[in-house]
Amino acid sequence: MDKMAKLKKKYSSLNSLSDIPKQRPNEMRGKPLIERIIPSLTLQVHGRGEYVLVDFNAAAGYRFNGKLTAGLGWNHRVAYNKKRDGFSALPRVYGIRSFSEYKIGKGFSPRVEFEMMNAPVPPMIQRTSGDYSNRQWVPGAFVGIxxxxxxxxxxxxxxxxxxxxxxxxxxxxxxxxxxxxTGFEFPMRKKGP
Known part of the structure; x- marks a missing residue:
């Protein structure tokens, strides 16, 4: 009875359960662009040797429907040298990252990411000596939750x-x-009239 009451509220012209549409309606249909775009900021901390490295990833996702979101962002790594007590440009990493995720319920979403990062080679976090040969664009891919x-x-x-x-x-x-x-998302709403 509760389910029927909720459905009657959602579909006011229902006379029976057989009148329910077979396909779930797109909850984004008719929404303005500002409500489909979700800006976000994600942080990742790495601690290796003399450096504390923090990745800042600013991104914007586009909600295709209530479940599927995809987007682009920019990742930038800031390095702090503990021995020298200051920031260092040598181990910085920067580049573009794309992502896609699909909501499965209770706030969980499987997620895939592809990126192209400009980084020192060999990587600072794996180097034994202080010298490095050059910087290169390095591809990457991630999957997770x-x-x-x-x-x-x-x-x-x-x-x-x-x-x-x-x-x-x-x-x-x-x-x-x-x-x-870890990070934050900033869903936006259209301002009222």
Whole structure:
């Protein structure tokens, strides 16, 4: 009876359950563009040797429907040298990252990411000496799971556990196969009249 009452509220012209549409309606249909775009900021901290490395990934996702979101972002790594007590440009990593995710319920979403990062080669996080040969564009791919939750007001918190799929010619700027990230999403609403 509760289900029928909810359905009657959603579909006011229903006379029986056989009148329910077979395909679930797209909850994004008719929504303005601003409500489909979700800006986000994700952080990842690496601690290796004399450096503390923090990745900042600013991105924007586009909601195709209530479940599927895909987007692009820019990742930039900032390095702090603990021995010299200052920031260093040498180990910085930057580049573009694309992602796609599909909500499966209770805030969980499987997620895939592809990226192209400009990084020192060999990677700073795997180097034994202080010298490096050059910088190169290094491809990367990740698969994992994202969990989102209410944080404050309209802001949503996110946590991700991502598995690095390959280590291209041992140039990956990530030292671990498993990468943990945390961040925030800022869903936007159209302002009223």
């Amino acid at each position: 994202k969990k989102d939750y209410k944080f404050f007001g309209g802001v949503r918190g996110t946590s991700m556990v991502m598995l690095r799929l390959f280590h291209y010619e041992h140039k990956s700027p990530y030292s671990d196969v498993v990468n943990v990230r």
